[in-house]
Amino acid sequence: MSESTPAAPSNMVTLTIDGQTVAVPKGTNVLEAARTLGTDISAFCYHPGLSIAACCRQCLVSIEKNPKLQPSCQSAVAEGMVVHTKDPQSTLARKQMLEFTLVNHPIDCPICDKAGECTLQKLYFDHDNANSRVDTPKVHKDKAVDLGPTVVLDQERCILCTRCIRVCDEVAGVHQLEMSQRGDHETLGTAPGAKLDNPYSLNVVDVCPVGALTAKDFRFTMRAWELEATPSICQGCATGCNLEIHHKNERAWRLIPRHNDDVNQYWMCDDGRFTYRDLREERLAVATVGGLPSGWDRALARAGERLAAVLKQSSSLGVVLSATHSNEDNFALAMLAKAWGAGRIFLGARAAVPERADDKLRDADVNPNTAGVNAIAKALGLTLGSGADLEEAVNAGAVHAVVVLGDALNVSEQALARLAEIEVIAIASHERGVVKQAKVALPVAAWAELAGTVTNRKGLVQRMHAAFPPPGQAIPGWEAVVRLAGATGVKFSWTHAREVFKDMTGKVSELSGHTWVREARPLQLRFAGSRG
Amino acid sequence: MSSSHAHDESAEPQKGPKVLAVSPKNPNVRTIQVVRPENADTTFLAATATGLGITIRHFGKNLLLPRKSVEALGQGGAAAHVRFKNDIETIQYPEEKVQYPERYRGLHRLMLRDDGAVRCVACMCCPTVCPAHCITIVPEESSDPSIEKRPAVFEIDELRCVVCGLCVEACPCDAIRMDTAEHAKPVEERWEAVENKASLMGRGIRSTATQGGEGPTWRDKK
Structure with missing residues (x-):
């Protein structure tokens, strides 16, 4: 057949949906084909990242030459197929399916955390919007069932779509959730002897189309419609999962995975989701001198004075780049190190956690930008020493002053104590580790507060967007480097992270060809429709 | 729906404010055009005079009506007191308080x-x-x-x-x-x-409303 239509390659199938002709790859289902035309067929159990169950029957459509309505999620496209999604028969069927789904659903939207981003709520207003015709009492099941360390289940709200079971089976690779009983007494629960404790458990909350599964971490803290979403990249490990920061009042409330087929598909691990807590803990909000709050001017004056003395013999100056900071921050500091002629360059990173690695999303390297820093150092001809090298250099007295980006050093307690004795100038977002002992500490923005890029383990350069402003006197890291450079008489002309990035793409071959992605405007979730 | 809509409009005699739209669900809910004349007199002299007139009228009522009322009734007592209260414009707050309308919005x-x-x-x-x-x-x-x-x-x-x-x-x-x-x-x-x-x-009291509305609900006691 495809030979007769030379325009369509042989792996494409042409079909008609609601009178519109569309060509989609062979093996696509009708529901996805309709979505390419902008026709969103309602569905609960279908999720593009999971296997197909076709158990909710919410996506029924009429396909010509079929005697009965077909679930569009399970019907593969065929050449010449004619599909009607808006004809009276299938519209009525979907409306009636929704009514059945609502028979035992406790319409407790006011106290349900999913309200505002609930698929059932959305479909009710899209399809039905009618009063209940059911006058028999609803089936009662258990409420607030503790499934494990992260998730709470409300069995009454569950509409039995089995998405969560498939997430555990197919994404986490463990069978921890199960349906029991039959008919309207069918109940979701943990499999015998199991707890929902896999490292990807919170994905079940995302895929839940209703409020049956709620995250303990987010439960009852914030209503979905009050939040705004800004796209960013997870800083939990080198995988660089794409995520959305859901924030309000200049504070992140939760992290939700964002679809990217090249990195994380639709998923994210629990550890990554909890990294938002770190944005408010132990923050360095004001420039300090000798551990005391001082302000930028005095801190820079003090740093410039000390560095001027050390730079007379620049081989005794150490500079530590950071695998936990963005490419822009690292590039700026690396350029400054070159301008200073610093003797030793090191890589500051969090210690690897081999036991967390798996073949899915979690990586042993818990730094988001190791690949990026290495690429920058290579391109600028700098040799990066490890934490052990830094320890050795400090113990041997080879460095008299160290400029540190970030707070992660991966050195022993003894080396940290030795570092307290020499001149440490820290450029960091958090006041911990080496930053606590720094003679001068310059406050910079954390990952959720800056525009920048990070390079993941596959070498993919991904853009982070600023969700809210940094606390106190903190400024973006590259800007702190520019100020520090000015204090030592080195001039950089960058005025925006975009300019640093542009400069960097010209010098770092791994980044050449990349363009600066425009700033994303926060999306108000009250206009985002349903999620899950 | 559209036919009932048209019916409502044709049944309504064309007087009063111009009707722009009528709710298809409730014909009593309608959008009307309110014609506001251009403010010709920007000095507000006429309006000031009207306002002063009202003030003077109230002043006169306060000054004269109570005695007249009592005299006209000629019997004193409670009835006279009521008449007195109704006629006089000034309220002797805080001894005397205005009865607010039922739907007055007070403290939460x-x-x-x-x-x-x-x-x-x-x-x-x-x-x-x-x-x-x-x-x-x-x-x-x-x-x-x-x-x-x-x-x-x-x-x-x-x-x-x-x-x-x-x-x-x-x-x-x-x-x-x-x-x-x-x-x-x-x-x-x-x-x-x-x-x-x-x-x-x-300030709260026990509400008599049924939680979740009336009829069988998801929280019915078995």
Whole structure:
């Protein structure tokens, strides 16, 4: 057949949906084909990242030459197929399916955390919007069932779509959730002897189309419609999962995975989701001198004075780049190190956690930008020493002053104590580790507060967007480097992270060809429709 | 729908304000065009004179009517007192107070459950709808699994409140009301105007509304 239509390659199938002709790859289902035309067929159990169950029957459509309505999620496209999604028969069927789904659903939207981003709520207003015709009492099941360390289940709200079971089976690779009983007494629960404790458990909350599964971490803290979403990249490990920061009042409330087929598909691990807590803990909000709050001017004056003395013999100056900071921050500091002629360059990173690695999303390297820093150092001809090298250099007295980006050093307690004795100038977002002992500490923005890029383990350069402003006197890291450079008489002309990035793409071959992605405007979730 | 719409418009005689649209659900709900004449006299002399006229009339009534009324009735007692009260324009506040209309929006109050617990389930509908952002709610998990959610903190800044009543409209469970007919109290410090959960509940009474509406609900006792 495809030979007769030379325009369509042989792996494409042409079909008609609601009178519109569309060509989609062979093996696509009708529901996805309709979505390419902008026709969103309602569905609960279908999720593009999971296997197909076709158990909710919410996506029924009429396909010509079929005697009965077909679930569009399970019907593969065929050449010449004619599909009607808006004809009276299938519209009525979907409306009636929704009514059945609502028979035992406790319409407790006011106290349900999913309200505002609930698929059932959305479909009710899209399809039905009618009063209940059911006058028999609803089936009662258990409420607030503790499934494990992260998730709470409300069995009454569950509409039995089995998405969560498939997430555990197919994404986490463990069978921890199960349906029991039959008919309207069918109940979701943990499999015998199991707890929902896999490292990807919170994905079940995302895929839940209703409020049956709620995250303990987010439960009852914030209503979905009050939040705004800004796209960013997870800083939990080198995988660089794409995520959305859901924030309000200049504070992140939760992290939700964002679809990217090249990195994380639709998923994210629990550890990554909890990294938002770190944005408010132990923050360095004001420039300090000798551990005391001082302000930028005095801190820079003090740093410039000390560095001027050390730079007379620049081989005794150490500079530590950071695998936990963005490419822009690292590039700026690396350029400054070159301008200073610093003797030793090191890589500051969090210690690897081999036991967390798996073949899915979690990586042993818990730094988001190791690949990026290495690429920058290579391109600028700098040799990066490890934490052990830094320890050795400090113990041997080879460095008299160290400029540190970030707070992660991966050195022993003894080396940290030795570092307290020499001149440490820290450029960091958090006041911990080496930053606590720094003679001068310059406050910079954390990952959720800056525009920048990070390079993941596959070498993919991904853009982070600023969700809210940094606390106190903190400024973006590259800007702190520019100020520090000015204090030592080195001039950089960058005025925006975009300019640093542009400069960097010209010098770092791994980044050449990349363009600066425009700033994303926060999306108000009250206009985002349903999620899950 | 469209036919009934047309019927409503044709049945209505074309007088009074111009009808722009009629709700298809309720013909009494309609959008009308209000013609406001251009303000020709920007000195407001005529309006000032009208206003002064009203003031003078009230002054005259206050001065003359009570004695006249009592004399005209010629019997004194309660009936005269009533007449006196009705005729005179000045209210002797605070000894004498105006009876507010039934739907007057006064200070907020939080309604109570039968056991005296707060009825509010911290659904956040009222802070969402509040145009003045004067409501602060911090939810918490209730110890009662059939209630699930309740406010740990419920604060209303009565200085910020614009008394629009949208919070009462938005409330799905008759938890907040503005039917106290009380004014916001005068305060010396701004923070004193912030009503907290205890003070709001202090004015509350047990609500007679059925939780979840009438009829069989998901929380029916078996």
